[in-house]
Amino acid sequence: MKQRKPLYTLLLLIVLLSLVVSACAKATPTPTPAPKPTEKPTEAPKPTPKPTPTPAPAKKVIKACQVTDIGGIDDRSFNATAWKGMQMAHEKLGVEVKYLESQQQADYATNIQEFINEGCDIIITVGFMLGDATKEYAQKYPDQKFAIVDFAYDPPLPNVLGLVFSVDEASFLAGYVAGGMTKTGKVATFGGIKIPPVTQFMVGYEQGVKYYNKKHGTNVEVLGWQTDLKKEGFGDGVFVGNFESTDDGRRVAESFMDEGADIILPVAGPVGLGTAAAVKERGAMMIGVDTDWYISAPEYKDVYLTSVLKNMDVAVFQAVKMVVDGTFKGGVYVGTLANNGVGIAPYHEFEDKVPAELKAEVEQVKEGIIKGEISTGWPK
Amino acid sequence: MAPGTLDWATIRHRYLRREQVLGIVYLLFAIAIWTLFLPHVEAGAKAKFGLNVVTGVKPIPVPDLVVPARETILLLGFIAAFMGGWQLSRGFKEPQALLAVLLVIFLLAFLVWATAGKSFNLTGMLASTVLRATPIAFGALSGVWCERTAVINIAIEGMMLSSAFTSVVIASATGSPYWGLLAAIVTGAVLGLVLAVLAIRFRVDQIIAGTAINIFAIGLTSFLSHSWLSVRQDLNAAPNFKPIPIPLLAKIPVLGPMFFDVNLIVYIMFALVIITHIILFHTRWGLRMRAVGEHPKAADTLGINVYLTRYISVTIGGIIAGIGGAYFTLGSVGRFDEVMTAGKGFIGLAAMIFGKWTPIGGFIASFIFGLADALQVKMAILRVPIPSEFLLMAPYLVTIIVLSGVVGRAVPPAADGQPYVKE
Numbered sequence: 043m044k045q046r047k048p049l050y051t052l053l054l055l056i057v058l059l060s061l062v063v064s065a066c067a068k069a070t071p072t073p074t075p076a077p078k079p080t081e082k083p084t085e086a087p088k089p090t091p092k093p094t095p096t097p098a099p100a101k102k103v104i105k106a107c108q109v110t111d112i113g114g115i116d117d118r119s120f121n122a123t124a125w126k127g128m129q130m131a132h133e134k135l136g137v138e139v140k141y142l143e144s145q146q147q148a149d150y151a152t153n154i155q156e157f158i159n160e161g162c163d164i165i166i167t168v169g170f171m172l173g174d175a176t177k178e179y180a181q182k183y184p185d186q187k188f189a190i191v192d193f194a195y196d197p198p199l200p201n202v203l204g205l206v207f208s209v210d211e212a213s214f215l216a217g218y219v220a221g222g223m224t225k226t227g228k229v230a231t232f233g234g235i236k237i238p239p240v241t242q243f244m245v246g247y248e249q250g251v252k253y254y255n256k257k258h259g260t261n262v263e264v265l266g267w268q269t270d271l272k273k274e275g276f277g278d279g280v281f282v283g284n285f286e287s288t289d290d291g292r293r294v295a296e297s298f299m300d301e302g303a304d305i306i307l308p309v310a311g312p313v314g315l316g317t318a319a320a321v322k323e324r325g326a327m328m329i330g331v332d333t334d335w336y337i338s339a340p341e342y343k344d345v346y347l348t349s350v351l352k353n354m355d356v357a358v359f360q361a362v363k364m365v366v367d368g369t370f371k372g373g374v375y376v377g378t379l380a381n382n383g384v385g386i387a388p389y390h391e392f393e394d395k396v397p398a399e400l401k402a403e404v405e406q407v408k409e410g411i412i413k414g415e416i417s418t419g420w421p422k
Numbered sequence: 423m424a425p426g427t428l429d430w431a432t433i434r435h436r437y438l439r440r441e442q443v444l445g446i447v448y449l450l451f452a453i454a455i456w457t458l459f460l461p462h463v464e465a466g467a468k469a470k471f472g473l474n475v476v477t478g479v480k481p482i483p484v485p486d487l488v489v490p491a492r493e494t495i496l497l498l499g500f501i502a503a504f505m506g507g508w509q510l511s512r513g514f515k516e517p518q519a520l521l522a523v524l525l526v527i528f529l530l531a532f533l534v535w536a537t538a539g540k541s542f543n544l545t546g547m548l549a550s551t552v553l554r555a556t557p558i559a560f561g562a563l564s565g566v567w568c569e570r571t572a573v574i575n576i577a578i579e580g581m582m583l584s585s586a587f588t589s590v591v592i593a594s595a596t597g598s599p600y601w602g603l604l605a606a607i608v609t610g611a612v613l614g615l616v617l618a619v620l621a622i623r624f625r626v627d628q629i630i631a632g633t634a635i636n637i638f639a640i641g642l643t644s645f646l647s648h649s650w651l652s653v654r655q656d657l658n659a660a661p662n663f664k665p666i667p668i669p670l671l672a673k674i675p676v677l678g679p680m681f682f683d684v685n686l687i688v689y690i691m692f693a694l695v696i697i698t699h700i701i702l703f704h705t706r707w708g709l710r711m712r713a714v715g716e717h718p719k720a721a722d723t724l725g726i727n728v729y730l731t732r733y734i735s736v737t738i739g740g741i742i743a744g745i746g747g748a749y750f751t752l753g754s755v756g757r758f759d760e761v762m763t764a765g766k767g768f769i770g771l772a773a774m775i776f777g778k779w780t781p782i783g784g785f786i787a788s789f790i791f792g793l794a795d796a797l798q799v800k801m802a803i804l805r806v807p808i809p810s811e812f813l814l815m816a817p818y819l820v821t822i823i824v825l826s827g828v829v830g831r832a833v834p835p836a837a838d839g840q841p842y843v844k845e
Contacts, residue, residue: 116652280802288755300546
């Protein structure tokens with residue numbers, strides 16, 4: 043059995059190396075002085091509960107920590123937008139910010155626990171999928187402040203601020219524009235995983251198109267989603283089953299275009315970048331989600347009709363600010379068209395192609411939604 | 423087993439002959455077609471299958487396929503029932519293989535039912551099928567090369583992911599997808615060689631060695647992706663391979679868009695299926711590979727260098743997995759995202775097993791998986807009253823059902839997974 047020795051040494055080495063590397067991949071702290079999240083040290087964080095405090099601080103530096111969902115901090119849409127709010131807090135409020143990426147659902151709890159050990163003043167969990175883990179830890183540590191994007195607890199927890207968004211209002215507008223801009227009479231949408239924060243976009247979009255049809259007597263068809271309030275998730279449609287595979291985003295988009303759709307709204311984070319590539323090749327249009335894709339993914343800038351904005355950065359910033367000001371309390375923040383928590387991006391390249399009448403109508407519809415005269419179809 | 427006990431196998435053996443069971447299964451198909459689909463189709467509804475695509479080199483236009491839904495389903499049910507009756511009374515020569523025919527009939531009935539009163543683009547779906555099958559077929563081919571010489575390669579997923587990463591970086595840096603493809607090949611070869619050294623030189627348990635490579639690949643690429651690529655966005659914007667239409671052949675309706683107007687990586691996949699088949703079954707090298715996989719000791723006695731054969735085959739397997747990894751980036755979007763291979767390498771491994779360790783079998787299995795995947799999207803678009811969560815399971819379910827029902831028992835190479843110790 044002499045020959046077995048080098049084998050185990052080698053194997054052990056590889057496994058250890060993998061563990062070190064994946065540990066690095068998960069936890070990357072951002073140092074306080076760095077203005078950008080992009081300049082990160084590469085070494086793994088030490089598991090010491092308290093990092094060395096800044097020498098003789100006039101007042102304690104508030105530490106805000108973000109746990110991302112699967113998809114990564116650089117997904118150019120969902121996690122990235124929330125992180126933008128954290129950076130804003132860092133720049134304007136001098137808060138120390140850091141994040142941990144979740145590679146899989148099992149990481150949610152461990153990442154939250156790690157931040158609790160580190161003594162974060164507020165932990166911001168990004169995403170509906172983190173709802174259960176956040177609730178568990180919020181109840182276990184009632185003094186720890188939390189904010190969670192896309193989740194509102196009923197009844198609310200005293201130490202958790204739920205940041206939710208009426209994206210249906212914004213995607214309703216996007217649907218209205220799409221209804222007015224389609225040349226084939228068919229528009230499409232698909233989602234990543236069937237969860238309410240995703241289907242909310244799809245419901246608003248479909249209803250927006252229908253509202254356009256009603257106003258103009260047209261018959262624009264929506265592929266990939268059908269609202270049915272009796273069903274779970276308020277309808278059903280096309281989903282790719284993940285938030286990672288750009289190839290899926292591409293193939294689904296091609297399938298839609300084969301059926302004649304010429305405007306696609308992908309509600310699936312980075313998967314939508316695959317859609318953008320396919321749409322660009324065939325000269326169709328698409329609508330970005332969460333953030334203005336004209337800015338976040340400019341390589342496809344000539345295909346974005348507009349983007350449905352979910353201003354998570356503003357909400358996250360507000361949550362951190364409340365902690366800094368000492369006004370934090372649990373509850374729910376709802377981003378709406380009225381408070382600019384949601385909206386649609388400028389038309390950019392399509393500025394000249396969208397008729398002035400349509401633009402004016404969109405403004406009217408927006409007013410109607412704010413006043414409550416127009417229903418977006420999403421149950422409040 | 424205690425004497426006198428009756429288990430299912432004994433009952434079946436004594437009272438039901440296999441041929442009769444199959445005949446009854448055929449009849450059940452007919453009944454399923456009539457009861458599941460027929461009552462839900464309105465009289466006079468037509469199903470329209472588009473045969474023309476709007477993209478690429480437009481093939482010669484053909485009229486779309488329009489069929490009356492009710493009548494077609496009724497007819498398909500009759501065919502299934504007739505086959506069942508024939509099997510029970512006379513018996514087919516190859517009843518097992520005919521199960522595949524029946525599944526196709528069932529699928530057609532399902533399609534007609536789903537499309538009744540609507541339309542969908544059949545050619546587009548089939549073209550999508552080939553693309554979705556491509557990475558899986560690469561995985562299956564990689565597995566064939568390794569396992570035919572008795573080295574289990576469970577690291578295909580990791581090899582693909584690593585190659586996807588390096589191909590994007592190199593293609594972005596050089597501005598040429600060809601350099602990216604070369605980088606993918608080199609990455610695959612290196613990882614293949616690592617596996618070979620672990621498995622052959624050090625005789626590590628091959629499953630553990632492969633798993634280690636997978637964990638290593640996921641960790642390293644995810645780490646580099648967000649710590650480095652997120653800063654250097656310019657290195658994550660690779661040019662991708664554009665479809666290359668083959669003159670004349672690309673103009674053939676339906677088949678043109680499927681096979682003759684695709685990108686380089688898909689052509690490589692087709693070529694590799696054929697080349698692997700020829701090498702494995704019609705050359706001296708292939709015979710040696712198989713001998714090494716079945717009975718390394720006998721091969722050694724005859725003067726075949728077992729170790730060298732395994733080193734070369736596993737490295738080639740790695741290269742093939744590497745090209746498969748390039749599909750995700752250079753063959754699709756030109757961008758790397760963390761864990762973007764999404765388990766396709768493992769499915770490739772399953773396709774290899776279902777394909778009975780043959781390249782063509784593996785390709786067919788990949789095609790079936792790709793079909794289910796593409797079909798699933800179309801069904802969701804057509805608003806089939808099946809919850810989307812179940813539709814997403816379809817590719818996996820269909821693969822299991824079709825291949826366990828039709829293929830039967832798959833036998834791996836006799837020495838698969840066992841290190842060879844020269845005496």
